[in-house]
Amino acid sequence: QQQVKQSPQSLIVQKGGISIINCAYENTAFDYFPWYQQFPGKGPALLIAIRPDVSEKKEGRFTISFNKSAKQFSLHIMDSQPGDSATYFCAASGAGSYQLTFGKGTKLSVIP
């Protein structure tokens, strides 16, 4: 079954702290792993994505770590800010497909 398991369901982090969200996948055919950020009343927006040929990708305060052998990947948000408070979804697909399999989401709250 093509599942992506995401944890934790919710996360509370102090301003300036590091937020870490983890995902695990089963289908070894997946070769594209994006993270989406969703604010209430809005659609998901692509935050950062990684392909399995690299183990880490960094864009500003956001970093994806990827472990192909363990079939796991994670999102790290450095220096978390109240404006980062949103729901984060990991996803996976074949790079040539638009059939993304999403995790169930993590609601992040960054408190001042």
Place this chain on the structure above:
Amino acid sequence: KAGVTQTPRYLIKTRGQQVTLSCSPISGHRSVSWYQQTPGQGLQFLFEYFSETQRNKGNFPGRFSGRQFSNSRSEMNVSTLELGDSALYLCASSLGSGAGNSPLHFGNGTRLTVT
């Protein structure tokens, strides 16, 4: 550049009715995908259209259908509505060469409530 536009934003329908949702992609985008978002099941892929052809379909019953027009605009239809169809329906557009090459851009969705 205008984003993905979905209309209407909110809909209330009764069980047994049918509904049509509309999506206008970003200019130049030829692929349109539809996703259903619910609190219980999360985001689930419905189908994807490219150049008026359905390229991929998710695991949903035949009551869910869609189409794409020559200007890349897309509609999805749900017939014989059930209470469980209450959800946020999201449309996403892209250039069409796969999510790894041209990422999905989501609209803000249509909130469907079935009573």
